[in-house]
Amino acid sequence: MKTKTFGIITLIGIFLAGCATETVNIDVVHDEGKAVMALDYRDFAQAASEMIQSMIGSGRLKKSGGGRYVMTTARVTNDTMQRIDTDQLMAKIEEELMNSEQVVMTSAVGGKGAPDEMIYEMRDIRDSATGDEFNQETLAGKRTIIAPELSIAGKIFQRNIRYDSNRQQVEYYFQLMITDLTTGLRFWQKESIIGKRGSNKSVAW
């Protein structure tokens, strides 16, 4: 009897182990996974690719007289129902713009504050007593930070629409614009839409 019980417990154990969902790494280049109602990395990759190609293809980032524009990322608002770090979009765009050799990004100013606070921390050190510990020639002087010429701003927002009794439609709008900070004139603008239709039971936030 004891052996029989042990055998049954072992079988149940094996059965349950077989049912456990296996964790796998995603192939982020050729992902064959199903679409989801919320925004996933593929949506950000798609939106970023469309934005980058539009910016570069427009020819507006070619600086007359040569050289590169200095650009900052201003505020990119997340107006969706999801917790999104908009850097998921902007990091890709910034990377490609810099690699295109048309733009250099500044870490000194940005919509969320300076992307790299160390710029100002080093200046605070320079102006403090601790600054005497540093070789003065290696400390940044005053009026050395280059001001940005262009700013990129935008927002991501979402609309949920009841499609029929069983399905909902979720529309995600990615809107970006580039502004000349000297004149305030808008250089470039684009909207990219990603739409999803699925079960009402799926939660898009």
Place this chain on the structure above:
Amino acid sequence: MKTITNILLLVLAFTLTACDQQPAQIHVREEIRSDDLASNIVTRPVAHAFSALIGERIEIDNAVTMRNDTGFLELHINGHNRSYNTKRFRYRIEWLDANGLMIQTKTSTWLPTSAMGKSSFSLKAVAPRVEAVDFRMDTKKWE
């Protein structure tokens, strides 16, 4: 025999007349445009079934690359959907440098597109690096 020949000639004339009615730039779809002898309520299901049977799908007519004013390589692809149904697919373009090596870029991702039945379509892509001199493109079904 003469009567049959006359009927055939009449049918051919009707068909040719119907084909000549649409300017090449304008595509008026089936069930919107007037029926003709080649496409009507009787022949349409047969044509659709035959198209599906022989597996008509997407075909690429040409791919043209050119440098834009800012020195970036632009790719323009023209193709057409031979089938009667809308074909949705994804494409991914990789840019190659002068040595034939792939340039790593965030724009090389699977992008969705579609072509309506019996319609032409165009795709445009811009290489985000001036080093790009060539490309390769892959496609897959839009799951």
